[in-house]
Amino acid sequence: MKALILAGGFAKRLGTIGELMPKAMIMEKGDTILNNLIKKLRAVNLEPIISTNKKFERFFSGYPNVIVEGALAEEQKLGAVSAIWNAIETMKIEEDLMVICADNYFSSGFEGFVSSYTGEPLVGIYYVGQNPEMRPEEMATVKFEGSDKYPPPANSFFFTDFKEKVSPPLSSYVSTGVYIFPKHIFPILGDFCRSSKQDAPGFFIQHLMQIGVKVKGYLFSGDWYDVSHKSYLQAFREARVVKNDDRYIVCDRAIGGNLVLSITILHAGKQTTGHSHPVGEVYFFVEGEGEIETNGSRRRVREKDVVTIAPNEFHRVHNNRENDLIFISVFEKYGERG
Numbered sequence: 001m002k003a004l005i006l007a008g009g010f011a012k013r014l015g016t017i018g019e020l021m022p023k024a025m026i027m028e029k030g031d032t033i034l035n036n037l038i039k040k041l042r043a044v045n046l047e048p049i050i051s052t053n054k055k056f057e058r059f060f061s062g063y064p065n066v067i068v069e070g071a072l073a074e075e076q077k078l079g080a081v082s083a084i085w086n087a088i089e090t091m092k093i094e095e096d097l098m099v100i101c102a103d104n105y106f107s108s109g110f111e112g113f114v115s116s117y118t119g120e121p122l123v124g125i126y127y128v129g130q131n132p133e134m135r136p137e138e139m140a141t142v143k144f145e146g147s148d149k150y151p152p153p154a155n156s157f158f159f160t161d162f163k164e165k166v167s168p169p170l171s172s173y174v175s176t177g178v179y180i181f182p183k184h185i186f187p188i189l190g191d192f193c194r195s196s197k198q199d200a201p202g203f204f205i206q207h208l209m210q211i212g213v214k215v216k217g218y219l220f221s222g223d224w225y226d227v228s229h230k231s232y233l234q235a236f237r238e239a240r241v242v243k244n245d246d247r248y249i250v251c252d253r254a255i256g257g258n259l260v261l262s263i264t265i266l267h268a269g270k271q272t273t274g275h276s277h278p279v280g281e282v283y284f285f286v287e288g289e290g291e292i293e294t295n296g297s298r299r300r301v302r303e304k305d306v307v308t309i310a311p312n313e314f315h316r317v318h319n320n321r322e323n324d325l326i327f328i329s330v331f332e333k334y335g336e337r338g
Contacts, residue, residue, distance in 0.1 A: 001114075001180070002095050003046040004087050005037055007060070007102035008053045010074045013228040015237030016251050020244055021265070022056040024102035026227050027287035027324050030303075033227050034063075037100055044114045046098060049091055051083050067091070079199020084181070085190055094183060099201070101177035107222035110178075116156040116218045117180050121208055123159075124178035125217040126224045127151075133229060136169035140202035142217060147171040155219045162209055164202030173217075175202055176224050185213065232286055232328060236263050248272065258333050266290070266317060266325040274316030281309040281331040283317075288325035291318040301327075 011018025014026075024034040031039075034050070041048050052060050053071040060066045067090055071077035078086055084099055098114070113124055125142060127150050128134040143161035146152040148171065163170055179201060181189065185208065192204055209215055227233070239251035242262075249265040266272060266288075274293070283292065289302040293316045294309065301307060301317075309315050319325040 001046065001098055002091075002093050003041050003048040003098045003100070004084065005034065005041075005048045005050045005100050005102050006080055006083055007034065007056075008051050008069050008071065008077055008083050009103065010053070010055070010077065011103075011228065012074060013237075014233055016239045016241060017233060017236055017249070017263075017265075018228075020241065020249050022052065022059055022102075023227055024052075025059050025324075026230075026233070027326055028105045028227055028230075029107075030288070031323055033105055034102055036105060037102065040106065040110050041098075041100075044110050048100075049087055050102075051087050053077055065091075080201050081189065081196075081199045081204050082193045084201075085193045088186060088189075096183050097181045099179045099181060101201075103226050103228055104177050104224065105227055106176075106178075106220060106224050108220055108224075112155065113178065113218045113220070114180075116216070118216070119182055120158075121182060121185060121205065121213065121215045122180040123162075123205060123215060123217050124176040125173050125219050126176045127219065128172050128174055134174070134225070136172055136174050137167040138165060139169075140164045140175035140200075140205070141166065141169040141171055142173050142175065143170045144173075144217060147173055152219060157217055159209065159215045159217055162202070162205050162215065164198075164200055164206060173219070175205070176220060177201070177226075179205075188213075232263070235261065239263070246270075254333070260331055260333050262329045262331070264317070264327055264329070266319045266327070268319060268322050268324065271318040272316050274314065276312050276314045277331075277334055278311055279332040279334045280311050281315075281329050283307040283309065284328045284330075286326050286328060288319065288323055289321050290325040291320065292316070293318065 007024040011023045049065045051067045053069045055072045057068050144157040239253040243250035247270040253261045285301050285305045291298045292301050
């Protein structure tokens with residue numbers, strides 16, 4: 001079996017931040033989404049191929065087995081199914097193929113998913129229940145024997161129906177964007193790409209079922225979500241870019257008449273410029289680990305730490321780790337930044 005991570009999207013749901021970096025490089029639980037997925041694939045002895053786009057190519061330069069699509073903008077990109085077919089043709093893949101969308105965070109591993117594979121197309125499923133942040137009508141939902149209750153009779157099952165984005169949803173069980181496609185359906189996938197404009201993987205699964213192919217599901221436990229739904233990222237969808245260079249990304253969003261909400265993504269081994277200003281400020285550290293310097297003394301900071309900065313107090317943040325450090329600050333507007 002081979003593995004493919006789809007990282008060719010343009011992160012439109014992230015707004016401003018998605019214009020500057022791919023979702024695969026967003027930090028979550030101490031590492032990037034991409035690295036979290038790679039670790040889980042390596043645990044089942046799979047070294048992935050990564051498919052990305054030309055705009056974000058530089059973010060993937062340190063990874064092996066990268067396919068770069070020519071797209072520089074959303075309207076030029078291959079759809080997800082076409083990107084799968086492009087990888088199959090480019091890499092001459094002749095084995096069953098596990099496919100993962102690179103905007104997904106899983107707390108559990110892939111061991112159960114892979115071991116449940118029996119030769120039919122396999123789709124990873126998650127129960128969203130009454131979680132108000134997850135809207136099943138905006139996702140692909142499924143029906144199977146026992147899908148009207150939780151937990152289901154088994155963790156692995158054949159689908160009786162599968163629909164991409166329907167209201168009302170078929171059930172509270174949704175597709176997670178992880179699949180195994182057996183090599184014998186590759187010709188069907190190629191024909192689908194050549195004839196269909198509905199290029200989301202869910203529409204391909206629908207097509208398989210419509211032509212009589214049996215499709216299986218596997219229920220993931222633990223946490224699963226699309227990183228673009230994180231509330232702190234959504235808060236900056238329409239923010240203004242203040243800095244974007246090899247040190248950091250800084251985006252500001254005005255709140256009301258006098259408050260500013262700011263996010264800084266400080267890259268590995270870098271530090272902020274350091275400054276003081278006539279207003280107080282509060283820092284909320286949301287991902288990563290580093291140090292904050294205030295008036296010449298330094299202390300460690302990490303996820304969930306809160307630091308208050310007094311007016312006119314010099315402060316600077318240092319990232320001495322190998323991954324991005326992300327923090328949010330709130331302050332009163334005192335002049336134009338940037």
